[in-house]
Amino acid sequence: MHTRVAIVYNKPVPSRYDTTGEEKAVKGVLDAVTAVHHSLVELDYEVTCLPLAPPVEQVIKTLNSQDVDLVFNLFEGFPGEPQTEAIVPEILSEIGIPFTGCSASILRAALDKVKIKRMLISAGILTPDFQLLSPQKMNIFRLKFPCIVKPVKEDASHGITVESVVYNFTTLEKRVKTISDLYGEQALVENFIDGREFNVTMLGNARYTILPVSEIVFSLPPMMPAILTFHAKWEPDSIYYKGTKVVCPAKITHREDR
Numbered sequence: 001m002h003t004r005v006a007i008v009y010n011k012p013v014p015s016r017y018d019t020t021g022e023e024k025a026v027k028g029v030l031d032a033v034t035a036v037h038h039s040l041v042e043l044d045y046e047v048t049c050l051p052l053a054p055p056v057e058q059v060i061k062t063l064n065s066q067d068v069d070l071v072f073n074l075f076e077g078f079p080g081e082p083q084t085e086a087i088v089p090e091i092l093s094e095i096g097i098p099f100t101g102c103s104a105s106i107l108r109a110a111l112d113k114v115k116i117k118r119m120l121i122s123a124g125i126l127t128p129d130f131q132l133l134s135p136q137k138m139n140i141f142r143l144k145f146p147c148i149v150k151p152v153k154e155d156a157s158h159g160i161t162v163e164s165v166v167y168n169f170t171t172l173e174k175r176v177k178t179i180s181d182l183y184g185e186q187a188l189v190e191n192f193i194d195g196r197e198f199n200v201t202m203l204g205n206a207r208y209t210i211l212p213v214s215e216i217v218f219s220l221p222p223m224m225p226a227i228l229t230f231h232a233k234w235e236p237d238s239i240y241y242k243g244t245k246v247v248c249p250a251k252i253t254h255r256e257d258r
Contacts, residue, residue: 003046020182054078063092068097070099071097082153114130117130132186148166149189150187157228160228197216198216215246215247
């Protein structure tokens with residue numbers, strides 16, 4: 001008997017990302033669905049694709065009706081509502097269907113940049129100094145320039161552009177207002193750290209495997225900050241996309257603590 005797998009993902013629907021020009025990040029999940037479906041069929045699994053859309057009550061009903069052995073979870077939240085990303089693993093955990101990827105609690109924590117930064121600080125791990133600012137609270141600004149301004153609870157580089165790095169109070173104020181208006185009441189403002197950018201992937205739970213370190217190598221014009229903008233991920237014709245190259249394994253040396 002074939003193992004039955006349901007590929008669960010967020011159905012692309014109109015959202016606030018359409019007004020910010022960031023709808024490509026929502027539609028990008030379809031490429032992942034196609035690739036995963038092709039691979040699973042090649043491995044002789046019985047595969048169904050299951051797009052999910054609001055409301056949550058319908059998602060609960062849909063998942064409860066599935067007669068599968070495993071859910072391959074590609075759900076990234078309802079478009080424009082990133083905080084809903086955790087509902088699929090939460091529901092699957094309750095009904096007892098195994099699934100790939102992170103638990104609901106991990107997804108909720110990872111989506112909240114401020115929460116993660118506070119966790120890092122409590123664990124003694126260095127992270128750039130930061131503040132939460134809104135247009136009404138600019139008078140409490142205390143960091144040093146340059147700074148980078150981000151949405152607090154977004155992924156896929158939503159809200160990250162060449163204008164995210166600011167060098168004076170006037171541009172900071174303007175950027176905080178833009179992010180606050182588009183993505184929420186407050187913006188995350190951090191001291192900007194210029195340097196190399198690495199990604200490390202870990203697979204597993206009690207036993208885990210660390211995959212080779214990957215680096216984003218930037219080759220951008222001098223006045224463009226080396227950051228992974230929305231365009232760098234989703235706009236192939238942009239300077240940022242063309243000026244970011246993935247190198248894996250990264251060219252790094254091993255250093256032992258003494």
